Amino acid sequence: MWRVAITIAGLDSGGGAGIHADVKTFAAMGVHGATALTCVTAQNTYEVREVQCLSPAMVRAQILAVWDDMGIDAGKTGMLGTGEIIEEVAATVEKLGFPLVVDPVMVAKSGAPLISDDAVDVLKKRLLPVAKVATPNRPEAERLTGMSIASERDAERAAEYIHREYGTEVVIVKGGHLPGGEAVDVVYYRGAVHKFSTPRLDSRATHGTGCAYSAAIAAGLAKGLDPLEAVKTAKQFIYTAIKYGVARGKGHWAVNPTAWVEIPAERWRAVEELEAALKLVRRNAERLAKAIPEVQSNLGYVIDPRYARDTGDVAAVPGRIVNYMGEARPSGPPTFGASSHVARKILALASRDPRARSAMNIRYDPELVERAKALGFKIAVVDRRREPEEVKKREGGTMQWVVEEALRQTGGVAPDLIVDLGDWGKEPQITVVGKTPAEVVEKVLKILS
Numbered sequence: 001m002w003r004v005a006i007t008i009a010g011l012d013s014g015g016g017a018g019i020h021a022d023v024k025t026f027a028a029m030g031v032h033g034a035t036a037l038t039c040v041t042a043q044n045t046y047e048v049r050e051v052q053c054l055s056p057a058m059v060r061a062q063i064l065a066v067w068d069d070m071g072i073d074a075g076k077t078g079m080l081g082t083g084e085i086i087e088e089v090a091a092t093v094e095k096l097g098f099p100l101v102v103d104p105v106m107v108a109k110s111g112a113p114l115i116s117d118d119a120v121d122v123l124k125k126r127l128l129p130v131a132k133v134a135t136p137n138r139p140e141a142e143r144l145t146g147m148s149i150a151s152e153r154d155a156e157r158a159a160e161y162i163h164r165e166y167g168t169e170v171v172i173v174k175g176g177h178l179p180g181g182e183a184v185d186v187v188y189y190r191g192a193v194h195k196f197s198t199p200r201l202d203s204r205a206t207h208g209t210g211c212a213y214s215a216a217i218a219a220g221l222a223k224g225l226d227p228l229e230a231v232k233t234a235k236q237f238i239y240t241a242i243k244y245g246v247a248r249g250k251g252h253w254a255v256n257p258t259a260w261v262e263i264p265a266e267r268w269r270a271v272e273e274l275e276a277a278l279k280l281v282r283r284n285a286e287r288l289a290k291a292i293p294e295v296q297s298n299l300g301y302v303i304d305p306r307y308a309r310d311t312g313d314v315a316a317v318p319g320r321i322v323n324y325m326g327e328a329r330p331s332g333p334p335t336f337g338a339s340s341h342v343a344r345k346i347l348a349l350a351s352r353d354p355r356a357r358s359a360m361n362i363r364y365d366p367e368l369v370e371r372a373k374a375l376g377f378k379i380a381v382v383d384r385r386r387e388p389e390e391v392k393k394r395e396g397g398t399m400q401w402v403v404e405e406a407l408r409q410t411g412g413v414a415p416d417l418i419v420d421l422g423d424w425g426k427e428p429q430i431t432v433v434g435k436t437p438a439e440v441v442e443k444v445l446k447i448l449s
């Protein structure tokens, strides 16, 4: 059954925080996302330029419109702007009774206030008692409790205080603003303290973390999860969203809630595409056997370069494509991390030209190069004997150097062929490059014909 979660929050025109972050999170977590907009901000990754809030009656009308039609399984609040809006939201949620996660947003990462000073008191006295979960960050928890928070122990005390003083059932003091190699969130729930942690990422993509995290918890509650289960999943979710943040803008980059679903989808697609290309290899096994070098061939395909970090993100053939009694034969099914050389070449290529996501190494033969030239293929020729000694010594440095040399010759656009003339003890080879593994195999077949 479809579950419905509502975000009662502000709009960030840059799309990093607020309702954009929340609705992306709801979608990624598999619940239907509804919205009740509170305020519009003219905002980007480094500043909030203008703020305009709607009337409390309009905020209530949006919540009721959703409630009267689909019902609401859980909700969350973000930027509420004014004491009047908070008062109205508290009264409406109290009447309807759906579980609410309150992210007590006070100040944007860029430093701009997102709530009026007098409204903090209304938030404490009216909204927190109605909330099932509250997710203050360190400065917010300090403002709600008057305590100074410098350690996990302080965070525990603050979480318990908020529960005792305002009646919120589950209080999470987030660890994003606390020091330490781990980002530890301290959860006070039913008289006990629980901790959820991930390694702390050294990342610029922290705009919208609190929004996406609280939305992920609300999505879990909408699905009927126990609050601790919801927090556990939300913690993994926000780690991924920060790790694969949106690398655009001059300030704090936006978190990326869709990484949660895009990465698994990308990995599945890469395997599908590689499998299709290997079928083509099997269908042309005799012809392709002629292209297999002494070291054998491999055919690799990297996931969307926005998400590719290392050779574990490149699918290839374990055991390579071998020449078995005059037939090209893939030794195993497409597997991530199955290649080192070809995978490193692909990573280097795709980081410079994101369309070049697949490659296959084949036997060097001047005749094949001539044929490729006649076909109009773009060719770069790299003489490895010119590789500087310090690059040779660096683990993985050669592949990067070969690719950079090739791209220097082609003006930064990936060539169809990189001809590597080899070195002492290194077999010369040709790397055929393409957008997809099927395109690469087609190119090899053309050169061979």
Ligand SMILES: Nc1ncnc2c1ncn2[C@@H]1O[C@H](COP(=O)(O)OP(=O)(O)O)[C@@H](O)[C@H]1O
Pocket: 136, 137, 138, 174, 175, 176, 177, 183, 184, 185, 198, 199, 200, 201, 202, 203, 206, 208, 209, 210, 211, 213, 235, 238, 239, 242
């Ligand atoms: N650099 C980081 N690495 C890993 N997790 C982080 C990092 N920064 C924040 N988090 C996590 O993101 C979530 C949101 O926390 P926080 O950034 O403190 O919220 P806010 O956006 O309200 O300031 C929490 O689970 C926190 O532990």
Ligand SMILES: Cc1ncc(COP(=O)(O)OP(=O)(O)O)c(N)n1
Pocket: 009, 010, 011, 012, 017, 018, 019, 041, 043, 078, 079, 105, 107, 108, 109, 110, 114, 206, 207, 208, 209, 210, 211, 212, 252
């Ligand atoms: C419209 C809007 N709502 C909320 C925030 C704050 O979002 P948060 O997740 O706390 O992220 P940072 O602003 O702290 O990066 C916002 N900026 N705008």
